[in-house]
Amino acid sequence: MDTNPDSSQQDQSMNSSTAGAAEAPKTGWGMDFEVAVCERCDWSYLMPTGSLPQTCPHCFQAHLTSLGEQLQELPYIKPPELCLPFTLSSARLAQSIESFARGIPFAPADLNPKTLQSRLRRVYLPMWLVDAQVKASWQAEAGFDYQVVSHQDRYQDYGGWTSQEVKEGRVRWEPRLGRLDRTYSNIPVPALGEEGRIQSALGAYALDDARPYLPETLSGSFVRLPNRTPEDSWSDAKPAIQQAAAEECGDAASADHIRSFRWSPEFASQNWTLLLLPVYASYYQDDEGKPQPVLLHGRTGRLSGARRASPKRAQSTALSMLAAALVFGLIAMVILLVGIAMPALLAIGVIVLVFALLVGLGAIYPLAAVWWFNRQERPGQI
Ligand SMILES: [Zn+2]
Structure with missing residues (x-):
């Protein structure tokens, strides 16, 4: 079978950039x-000059160190x-x-919502x-669903023999091979080593609403800089393109299904587009005053x-309960003492x-619940 899906329908409207190191970065x-860079968590940021707090919006535990003009590294x-804009309403945020x-x-x-909202930072x-x-020859096993209908006969004491129809779903696998000449567009690939963890914590982004970058979009925002170049990320792109090709x-x-997909691809005309995704960062302080960071998906x-x-808080609740128990205990003792003279009160x-x-x-x-909860919870820092 010759498969040659038409690539002319693909959306080629997105601008593209060529991979490369930092040249004329400004x-x-x-x-x-x-x-600036956070020397504690190693996140590096680009931000509009002089408008933002200098605390790292990822760990909230260190001041950012300006890199000045030393951007070659x-x-x-x-x-x-x-750029994908922020769309989260403050009501949804509070919720x-x-x-x-x-x-x-x-x-x-x-x-609490008020405190966290007052510390909110916008980060892209x-x-x-x-x-x-991609040009490739490929082979795979294609699966086709079908149903097998059989009859089960049963003997019942009072009804005699009855016959019941049973349907069973099965898959018929057939070998397929072909050639493919195709352009795959806008395959998402991580630009951060930690992107997998971030996406599994916050969920994916629907990319349909992406807009061309405008400088004013970044007003009041930090931009986390990529720590993976297109060259670094290409190894992740290839399996994603293979997956798209197998599905096609x-x-x-x-x-209905495809398995054992194998191909020998030749890639050409790679274009890389950098997209910014919105997140909100904030924190709350635990009992020791240590910031506990939280991240929110900027759209969902x-x-x-x-x-x-x-x-x-658990200790103060426990102390209040002990104090109440003591008061009730004293009242009980008084009633019991009076009950010596008036037996009706003893009960x-x-x-x-x-x-x-x-x-x-x-x-x-309260003490056990807090101890158990903190023991069970894994560190949530991304
Ligand atoms: Zn940090």
């Missing part, structure tokens, strides 16, 4: 900017072609933070989109962060005493 952004510092806090027993007092994360022309060959063969509001319960005294003991024992719960 041009093309359309604004004055500075470049950075893997890539050319301006992006595309997201509230539901995050609700999932933590005895959440720290600092973890980079992603590559690659276009590539399956479609071309009208197959999905939130990821370290979840720490507050032992201090009430015993009930109040049992209640006091239960409240006293219940004081263990």
Whole structure:
């Protein structure tokens, strides 16, 4: 079978850039900017000159160090072609933070929507989109669904023999091979080593709404600079293109499934587009005053962060419960003493005493819940 899907329909409208190291890095952004790095978490940022706080918006634990004019060490510092705008409403943002806090027993007092919103930073994360022309011969096994109908006969004591139709789904596999001449466009490829973790924590981005880069988009925002060049990322692009090709060959063969796809591709005309994705960064302080960073998807509001319960809040709740237990215990003792003279009160005294003991024992719960929660939770820093 010869498969030659038509590539002329592909959207080629996106601008493209050529891979390369930082040449004349200060041009093309359309604004004055500075470049800084966090020496604690090693995230590097580009940001409009003089307008932003100098604390790292990733770990919130270190001041950024300006790189001045020493930009040659950075893997890539050319301006992006595309940008996905922030669209998250403040109501949705507050809702997201509230539901995050609700999932933590005895959440720290600092973890509340108002505080987190007051510390919010806008950060753009980079992603590559690659276009590539591919010529290849391929072979695979194409799977076709079909149903087998059989009949099961059963004997029942009162009904005699009955026959029941049983349908069973099966897949028929057939070998297929062909040639492919195709351009694949806008295949997403990580521009950050940590992108896999970020995407699994925040969810994917729908890229349809990407807009051409305009300098004013970055007003008040940090831009995380790529730590992978197109050359570094090409090894991730090839499997993604192969996956797209396998699916297309399956479609071309009208197959329901495709497996054992093998090909010998020749790639040409690669074009790389840098796209910026929006995230919000903020933090709350735990009991020790240590910032616990949280990241939010800039369009869906999905939130990821370290979840720490507050032992201090648990202790104060436990102390309140113990104090209440003590008060009820004293009341019970008084009633029991009076009950020596008035036996009718003895039963009430015993009930109040049992209640006091239960409240006293219940004081263990806040401490145990917080200890268990903090033990179970893995560090949430991306
Ligand atoms: Zn940092």
